Amino acid sequence: MTGHGITTPGRDFHERTATAVADPVLQKALQNLDRRLRTAGESAAAHPEWKERAAAIRRETLLDLDGWLDRLERSLAARGVEVHRASTPGDARRVILDLARARGARTVVKSKSMATEEIDLGGALEQAGLTSVETDLGEYIVQLAGERPSHMITPAIHKTLPQIRDVLAREAHTDLPVDREALTAWARERLRGEFLRADIGITGVNFAAADTGTLVLVTNEGNGRFCTTLPRMHVVVMPVEKVIPRLADVGVLLPLLTTHATGQALSNYVTMISGPRRAGELDGPDEMHVVFLDNRRRTLLGTTYEEMLACIRCGACLNVCPVYRNVSGHAYDAVYSGPMGKVLTPLLSGGAEGADLPYGSTLCHACSDACPVKIPLSDMILALRADTPERSSPVRRRRRLFWTVWARAWSTPRGYRLTTTLGRMSRGRVPGLRAWTSTRELPRPARVSFRDRWAKEHR
Amino acid sequence: MIDALAAGLRANSCTVTGPMNADDARTAIVERVSGLVACTDDIPVPGVVDALLARGLEVLTPDDPRWTARLVDAAVGITGARLAVVQPPAIALAAAPGAPRATSLVPPEHVCVLRVVDVIATFADAMAEIADGELPSALTWIGGPSRTADLEMITTFGVHGPRAVEVVLVS
Ligand code: SF4
Numbered sequence: 345m346t347g348h349g350i351t352t353p354g355r356d357f358h359e360r361t362a363t364a365v366a367d368p369v370l371q372k373a374l375q376n377l378d379r380r381l382r383t384a385g386e387s388a389a390a391h392p393e394w395k396e397r398a399a400a401i402r403r404e405t406l407l408d409l410d411g412w413l414d415r416l417e418r419s420l421a422a423r424g425v426e427v428h429r430a431s432t433p434g435d436a437r438r439v440i441l442d443l444a445r446a447r448g449a450r451t452v453v454k455s456k457s458m459a460t461e462e463i464d465l466g467g468a469l470e471q472a473g474l475t476s477v478e479t480d481l482g483e484y485i486v487q488l489a490g491e492r493p494s495h496m497i498t499p500a501i502h503k504t505l506p507q508i509r510d511v512l513a514r515e516a517h518t519d520l521p522v523d524r525e526a527l528t529a530w531a532r533e534r535l536r537g538e539f540l541r542a543d544i545g546i547t548g549v550n551f552a553a554a555d556t557g558t559l560v561l562v563t564n565e566g567n568g569r570f571c572t573t574l575p576r577m578h579v580v581v582m583p584v585e586k587v588i589p590r591l592a593d594v595g596v597l598l599p600l601l602t603t604h605a606t607g608q609a610l611s612n613y614v615t616m617i618s619g620p621r622r623a624g625e626l627d628g629p630d631e632m633h634v635v636f637l638d639n640r641r642r643t644l645l646g647t648t649y650e651e652m653l654a655c656i657r658c659g660a661c662l663n664v665c666p667v668y669r670n671v672s673g674h675a676y677d678a679v680y681s682g683p684m685g686k687v688l689t690p691l692l693s694g695g696a697e698g699a700d701l702p703y704g705s706t707l708c709h710a711c712s713d714a715c716p717v718k719i720p721l722s723d724m725i726l727a728l729r730a731d732t733p734e735r736s737s738p739v740r741r742r743r744r745l746f747w748t749v750w751a752r753a754w755s756t757p758r759g760y761r762l763t764t765t766l767g768r769m770s771r772g773r774v775p776g777l778r779a780w781t782s783t784r785e786l787p788r789p790a791r792v793s794f795r796d797r798w799a800k801e802h803r
Numbered sequence: 804m805i806d807a808l809a810a811g812l813r814a815n816s817c818t819v820t821g822p823m824n825a826d827d828a829r830t831a832i833v834e835r836v837s838g839l840v841a842c843t844d845d846i847p848v849p850g851v852v853d854a855l856l857a858r859g860l861e862v863l864t865p866d867d868p869r870w871t872a873r874l875v876d877a878a879v880g881i882t883g884a885r886l887a888v889v890q891p892p893a894i895a896l897a898a899a900p901g902a903p904r905a906t907s908l909v910p911p912e913h914v915c916v917l918r919v920v921d922v923i924a925t926f927a928d929a930m931a932e933i934a935d936g937e938l939p940s941a942l943t944w945i946g947g948p949s950r951t952a953d954l955e956m957i958t959t960f961g962v963h964g965p966r967a968v969e970v971v972l973v974s
Binding site: 481525528532535536539556558564565569570590591592596608610612613617618619620624628 | 905931934
């Protein structure tokens with residue numbers, strides 16, 4: 345999952361957060377997040393009973409995920425859509441590259457999707473000699489800059505307008521003004537050409553209805569519509585948990601997704617696709633493929649972390665997270681950032697990546713409260729600390745060392761006396777704990793220990 | 804309900820005219836547009852194409868063998884709507900042989916003609932109804948003009964789709 349350039353340097357999560365906090369340009373860009381937060385938070389608070397309904401629908405899906413997937417596959421097949429099952433990112437990439445090669449495709453237009461990031465599809469396509477263009481404006485900027493998205497709804501949130509101008513001007517080979525309208529107009533023209541030329545449109549999907557085989561896609565810019573309208577072939581990368589039982593469920597889930605994501609009552613465009621173009625229609629793809637991506641998700645079923653699969657990728661937990669709001673997405677060094685990323689990254693990589701992420705949390709519970717489908721993120725972060733294999737977590741190794749020494753010392757009266765005396769002399773400044781004590785106070789030890797007082801009074 | 808829809812769509816930066824009868828709607832549409840006009844055949848007001856031609860405008864219809872190539876040059880796309888919902892405010896367009904998806908996407912301006920009888924109170928109600936019926940290959944919900952908040956989270960219009968959306972309500 346680390347195929348892209350990383351812009352926040354540092355060996356581990358703690359170092360990267362320090363770098364991010366010290367970056368004045370990033371901090372300025374992050375102030376813009378507050379604007380989103382205010383609107384999104386206000387409109388989301390209005391729907392407590394909708395959260396219950398949405399959570400119930402998602403739990404119902406997870407109860408029989410395989411059953412719903414089979415049903416979805418049958419519905420899609422009945423509409424002329426081919427389904428491919430991929431258990432690893434490599435499988436998914438292979439399926440898509442084979443399709444592209446078999447059709448002699450040269451240019452691919454992509455609509456923002458976390459799933460394609462997860463399998464690093466853009467990189468794989470480029471490596472295979474295809475041109476792959478991100479068409480969401482923010483994602484396009486991030487792609488041109490050679491970076492990766494830092495927020496799943498607004499991928500270029502870490503960039504200020506002058507920085508964006510620099511990125512686009514380099515691509516344009518001319519000077520561009522630091523002006524929102526002008527920069528948007530330039531990108532519109534440039535990307536319009538890509539849409540017209542493209543052989544394949546690749547998108548993710550927000551919801552896939554098992555009963556009707558309908559794929560639901562939300563965008564604001566209209567790039568998702570272009571990707572599903574002009575190219576001859578449409579390929580959908582669908583993480584398995586995107587399935588929902590019924591198309592009618594979208595009536596509950598979608599407004600909840602958009603209010604939590606952007607504060608909009610509904611995203612500007614919602615496309616509901618039920619199969620390729622039909623006889624006599626003048627646009628839409630001739631051919632559609634859906635890749636079901638598992639990538640360890642089904643191993644979470646029946647575990648403490650099953651409910652993580654209820655996630656609808658709204659980004660609300662990122663927006664409210666005190667850690668995310670100060671360091672932004674790149675410090676996580678992972679496709680999924682923020683609280684949901686802290687849970688998902690170690691789980692999807694089988695513990696190989698992001699082992700330290702669960703420690704970068706204050707456990708303030710803001711994420712759990714914000715989540716529209718009521719995922720207990722805080723509890724999962726805590727559970728992951730216990731479940732993370734020690735070898736992959738420096739934080740856990742350090743803690744382990746500390747407790748081992750402690751346990752040894754306090755197993756003998758001499759060791760106990762020695763350490764408590766040292767503790768009293770240190771007056772709360774313990775050298776090895778500086779990272780911890782720099783922002784917290786250790787309790788001040790008493791001047792005279794209870795043991796000494798007892799010994800004195802009962803002499 | 805219609806007033807609430809009009810208010811909601813305006814809040815989404817659409818222009819809204821009507822409700823009015825078919826004749827007035829035709830006149831309103833024809834007077835508003837200029838340049839090459841692309842029309843689908845699901846506009847719920849009869850005679851729009853003829854009226855545009857009578858005004859000397861160039862019209863592109865889906866029976867034109869060069870539809871796809873010429874659509875790129877269209878200044879306006881005029882379409883009907885399958886339905887609209889008040890809460891949240893949005894219109895829905897169904898793809899069909901006479902109603903290509905790109906009509907409401909490629910031209911910089913979109914005029915959508917909506918019958919007031921097709922207005923439904925909530926999105927949840929509409930979804931329940933849609934899920935029970937025949938589904939088009941693509942059902943596109945539109946809230947307003949194409950927009951992005953990717954540049955420092957301030958809204959900019961017309962990034963890929965139309966910069967302007969006008970909804971004409973027909974009684
Ligand atoms: S975990 Fe909840 S709040 Fe976070 S992105 Fe997923 S659905 Fe949204």
